[in-house]
Amino acid sequence: MSSPLLQFATCAVERKASAVLFGANTQGAGFSESARGKAAEAGERRHLFSGDFVREADNESPSLTEQLADGASLYDAGNLPLSGLSAEEQVARVRARFLELFQRGQRAVCLGGDHLIKYAAFSAVSAAFEDCGIVYLDAHPDCAQEERLYFGSILHHAWLLPHVSPERTSLLGLRQVNATERKGLWRWKPGIIHALEFCELGLPEVISKLKSQLGKVRRVFFSVDLDGLAPHEVPAVEAPYPGGPTLREVLVLLRALAERYELVGMDVSEFIPELDSVKLTALTTARLTKEFALLPSPRDRR
Numbered sequence: 187m188s189s190p191l192l193q194f195a196t197c198a199v200e201r202k203a204s205a206v207l208f209g210a211n212t213q214g215a216g217f218s219e220s221a222r223g224k225a226a227e228a229g230e231r232r233h234l235f236s237g238d239f240v241r242e243a244d245n246e247s248p249s250l251t252e253q254l255a256d257g258a259s260l261y262d263a264g265n266l267p268l269s270g271l272s273a274e275e276q277v278a279r280v281r282a283r284f285l286e287l288f289q290r291g292q293r294a295v296c297l298g299g300d301h302l303i304k305y306a307a308f309s310a311v312s313a314a315f316e317d318c319g320i321v322y323l324d325a326h327p328d329c330a331q332e333e334r335l336y337f338g339s340i341l342h343h344a345w346l347l348p349h350v351s352p353e354r355t356s357l358l359g360l361r362q363v364n365a366t367e368r369k370g371l372w373r374w375k376p377g378i379i380h381a382l383e384f385c386e387l388g389l390p391e392v393i394s395k396l397k398s399q400l401g402k403v404r405r406v407f408f409s410v411d412l413d414g415l416a417p418h419e420v421p422a423v424e425a426p427y428p429g430g431p432t433l434r435e436v437l438v439l440l441r442a443l444a445e446r447y448e449l450v451g452m453d454v455s456e457f458i459p460e461l462d463s464v465k466l467t468a469l470t471t472a473r474l475t476k477e478f479a480l481l482p483s484p485r486d487r488r
């Protein structure tokens with residue numbers, strides 16, 4: 187059975203697209219023991235692939251972006267074949283895809299899959315660019331200092347890469363941290379925008395704080411764990427935690443970032459389609475994907 191493509195993405199030739207979407211159903215970063223059930227059951231729940239689920243949900247009622255733009259600059263490359271591969275092989279394949287798109291100057295959007303896509307993306311960022319900041323939208327800091335690569339240690343491993351650094355990383359929407367992760371934060375000292383700062387400071391202040399945390403970089407990669415958003419918009423995640431920023435706030439923030447930085451790519455992970463009974467998480471992800479893909483580049487303004 188062939189998978190659906192996103193109808194919104196009407197660019198017919200990959201090399202002509204300014205943004206390229208691909209699915210990567212990585213499995214191997216593990217699951218948190220959360221209120222949603224034990225890890226074994228969580229594994230069971232993951233047989234539906236969120237990338238396809240997002241495309242299907244959006245295709246049921248195709249729509250433009252809020253600015254009334256169509257998807258003529260977006261190409262949907264379908265899904266990377268990953269089944270049967272080890273975690274290392276999956277990371278290598280996703281990394282190669284990101285790297286290929288970065289080197290061609292195309293914005294890469296990857297729908298996962300689990301947190302392995304994040305390490306693959308950061309590893310490609312480090313290989314392609316020396317000056318790329320990371321904005322990491324997540325309720326959690328994922329910086330446990332452990333040798334093993336899993337959902338809780340992704341950033342610890344990323345910060346060991348040559349051109350990804352905590353001084354150019356901002357954790358956005360942070361609000362649920364355990365004692366092990368706190369040690370990682372104390373060691374690495376990344377920029378942090380706590381969830382409450384969205385209302386305490388207001389969005390314009392949050393945006394300038396974020397820019398100062400990123401420093402003098404020219405490029406930014408946007409990494410999304412859907413549990414970073416307020417769970418009423420994205421209920422179908424492994425570890426929901428209340429009080430995050432809304433999609434609206436995040437889209438406004440991205441629009442501001444796009445004026446200053448080259449947004450080189452985005453990954454989206456942690457979506458469990460089987461928990462998404464009214465497809466709200468899918469539509470939130472679809473909207474984020476479409477709006478992000480069509481954000482202008484600073485080059486467009488010259």
Ligand SMILES: [Mn+2]
Nearest residue numbers: 324326411413
């Ligand atoms: Mn998380």
